[in-house]
Amino acid sequence: MYLLLSGCQLGYYGQAVKGHFSLMHQREPVERVVADPDTPAPVRQQLILVEDVLRFADRDMALPADGVYRGYVHLDRDAVVWNVMAAPRFSFEPKTWCFPFVGCLSYRGYFQEQAAREEADKLAGEGWDTYVGGAIAYSTLGWFDDPLTTPMINRSGPALVELLLHELVHRRLYIADHTRFNESLATMVAREGTLRYLAHHDLTVDLDRWRRRDRARDAFLDLVGDTRDKLAALYAGELPPDTMAARKAALIEELRRAFRARAEAVPGLDAYGGFFEGTLNNARLNGVHDYYGLVGDFQKILLSCGGQWPCFWERVDALAEELE
Structure with a gap:
């Protein structure tokens, strides 16, 4: 899930910028947290796993893992951002919000749950079907060194691997105005990458x-x-x-x-x-x-490439050029 630092109203710009840079200000270098004797063992173990997954993503999956997830922020909440989604009562054509540089998306992210629910209530009052969902991670699409947060690492090892790969895919490829393409691609690649990681790493899996x-x-x-x-x-x-x-x-x-x-x-x-x-x-x-x-479509592309990532990314990049 990616958060975009823009919006139709100045108030939205303000909360997004404030929320993101608050996280950036709070982050501590991962190596310092790992070395701190007061760091709980489960947190240390997950942060060490993150480092290994980033190396795997860069080496084996051609995903951009440099300059990301090198900082950690402890948060006492279950989500990092809350996303508002809306659609007409009798249509699946989603309401979209448009932003500079990244185009239009079928959701709008808020760092405060109450603000998200107020926006959803306003839209519901106008006759829209609405939903507010908490997201445990977000990506700035390579604009910043996105931090790790407590909601991200409070997961099982395999789930953390899948989450990290999903977010890295967004940094690898993003097409403006194509939320379904972006998210389905990240879902498929993360799932396949997780299976390959688990097959070759000493990570306890049931x-x-x-x-x-x-x-x-x-x-x-x-x-x-x-x-x-x-x-x-x-x-x-x-x-x-x-x-x-x-x-x-x-x-x-x-x-x-x-x-x-x-x-x-x-x-x-x-x-x-x-x-x-x-x-x-x-x-x-x-x-x-x-x-x-679109997960099935991307699975077919990977299968046609014999499971090889360079071929897969070449074909997906070509598809993306047709959509842009």
Whole structure:
């Protein structure tokens, strides 16, 4: 997830700049934190892992790992930024916010949760479907030395590897006005890179749990994708708004029931309970589609390259040039 230091109002510019530079001011060099005897052992272990992952990313995946994640900031919160997403009541065409240099995005990031929720409430009052989600990391796309934070390292080893690779992909390639391309690319590359890292590094991994997580994620995506397709078909019709709203609500409830039934058969799927029991609307479903909608396409490119990253990046760069 990347945070952009701009916006349509001066107040938004102010909070973004203040929030980012507050983190930059608080950061401590990773080597100093690692060497400090008062640093908790789990924190030290994760920071050492970060260094190794950065070397792997640079050497084996052609990802830009220089000048990033060399500082650490301790935060007493679960997220670094909160992102607002919005979409019309009867469409999956997302609301976008446009910024200098990076184009338009389907979300807007805030360093204060309350500010994000106030923006979402304002948009909801205008008739938009809205969602506010906390992000544990963000990228400035190479403009700054992005810091590590407590929410980032408070993860399992494999999850931290995947997160770091995801964020580094954003530094490697970013296309203005193409959120789905950017996020799906980062999701696929990070997942494949994590599997390769785990195969050659001494990192304790419960492989059975990892496989259950994969099956649960696939079941989750099937459920969401099926409902999204049904809703898109509904929105393409010419029903009266009240009728469409009622059928939309019925499909959302059908999704919740399908999840509860599927969770009994798929181990690990219950971990997505918060998603299905929370806010479910066009904005929330768009968020999932942004991260996974093109993953299969990028997997096919990597497969056609025999799993070789230089070939993969050459073809993805060519694709990006066509989109720009």
